[in-house]
Amino acid sequence: MKIDSHLHVYPELKSFFIENESHGNTTSKFKKIFRKIIIPYNTTLHLLQEKSRLLPEKYIPYSDRLIALFGTVPTLVDSTESSLLYQMDKNNLDAAVVIAHPPFISNEFVLKLSKKHKSIIPIVNIEKNELDPAEVLERYIVSSGARGLKIHPAADGFKSDDEHYHKLLKIADQYKLPVIIHTGCIHIKPFYKDPELGHVHHYESWFEMYPNCKFILAHMNYHYPSEAISLLKKYENVYADTSWQPIEVIKEAIDTLGSDKLMFGSDWPLVGENITYCLSHVEKLLERNQITSEQYENLMGLTAKKIFIGD
Numbered sequence: 001m002k003i004d005s006h007l008h009v010y011p012e013l014k015s016f017f018i019e020n021e022s023h024g025n026t027t028s029k030f031k032k033i034f035r036k037i038i039i040p041y042n043t044t045l046h047l048l049q050e051k052s053r054l055l056p057e058k059y060i061p062y063s064d065r066l067i068a069l070f071g072t073v074p075t076l077v078d079s080t081e082s083s084l085l086y087q088m089d090k091n092n093l094d095a096a097v098v099i100a101h102p103p104f105i106s107n108e109f110v111l112k113l114s115k116k117h118k119s120i121i122p123i124v125n126i127e128k129n130e131l132d133p134a135e136v137l138e139r140y141i142v143s144s145g146a147r148g149l150k151i152h153p154a155a156d157g158f159k160s161d162d163e164h165y166h167k168l169l170k171i172a173d174q175y176k177l178p179v180i181i182h183t184g185c186i187h188i189k190p191f192y193k194d195p196e197l198g199h200v201h202h203y204e205s206w207f208e209m210y211p212n213c214k215f216i217l218a219h220m221n222y223h224y225p226s227e228a229i230s231l232l233k234k235y236e237n238v239y240a241d242t243s244w245q246p247i248e249v250i251k252e253a254i255d256t257l258g259s260d261k262l263m264f265g266s267d268w269p270l271v272g273e274n275i276t277y278c279l280s281h282v283e284k285l286l287e288r289n290q291i292t293s294e295q296y297e298n299l300m301g302l303t304a305k306k307i308f309i310g311d
C-alpha cells in the first residue's frame, strides 16, 4: 500500500489560462510538454533545498525565499484535481492525504474532493477568524467526513497557548482525530506571518495535554530534524512525515525510531514533480538494503493507513 501522507490540491483558478476543464478531462498540450521539461528543474530545486541547511545560519532565510519563489512556477501550472489524479496514477498511490489551507484551499473544496474520490483523505484547517472553531470542526468531523485537523501556527501567526488552538484540540482529542502540525522555521513572509512559530519545541506541551490525539510533525521540523526525532522518541502519540527531508535524515530517523512513527509525504504540488522525487528516497533505501522490507512497507503506507484510515 502506497499513501502520500501530506499534499495539497488547488482549485482550478490558477490553471484557468492553461486548461479549460469544462471541455473535458483532456490534458492540454502545454501541460504535457511542461511536465516533461519541469522534471530536471524540480529535481535541481529539491537538491538545493536539501543542501540549504548546510549554509551558514544567516543565509538560510534568503535560500528559503529563493526556493519558494522558483518553486511557485510548477505550482501555478500543475496543481489541480486532474494533476493530482495524474500524479497518483503515475506514482501508483493508493491514497492521498489532502490538506486544506484556507482561504487558498478551502475546507469545503477538500471535503468535496474526498466525496468524489474515495482515495482522497480530507484534512481540515479551521481559520483563526472563525467565531466558534470547535463547533465548525465538530460539524466537519460528524457531517462531512473530515479525517484530520491541520494546525499551521507559522502561517496564522498565533502562539501555541492561543485559545483558538485549544478549542480545536479539545474536539480533536474527544474524537481521537489525527492532528498535523506544520513544523519547520521557513522564512517566507508574508505567507508565514511568523516563521519562528514553526519550531517544533513550541508544541511539546500539546502532546501531553491531548493524549488521544496522534500528532504528525509535518516536514520533521524542516532544517532541524534532530529536534523532531527526539520528540518522536519521547512521546508515544507523536509521528512525522518525510516531506522535504533528504535521504540521510530519513535513514537516521528510521535507525533511531524504527518505522512505526514515520510516513512518506511529499508536500506536492509545492516544487512540482516532487512525489516521484520523494518516493525515490524511500525506494533507494530499500534498494541499498538500508531498510528492511517491513520498514519500507510502514514508511510507504502502513503507518499512514493506521493513522488516517484505521487497521
Ligand SMILES: [Zn+2]
Residues within 6 Å of the ligand: 006, 007, 008, 099, 267
Ligand atoms: Zn503542506
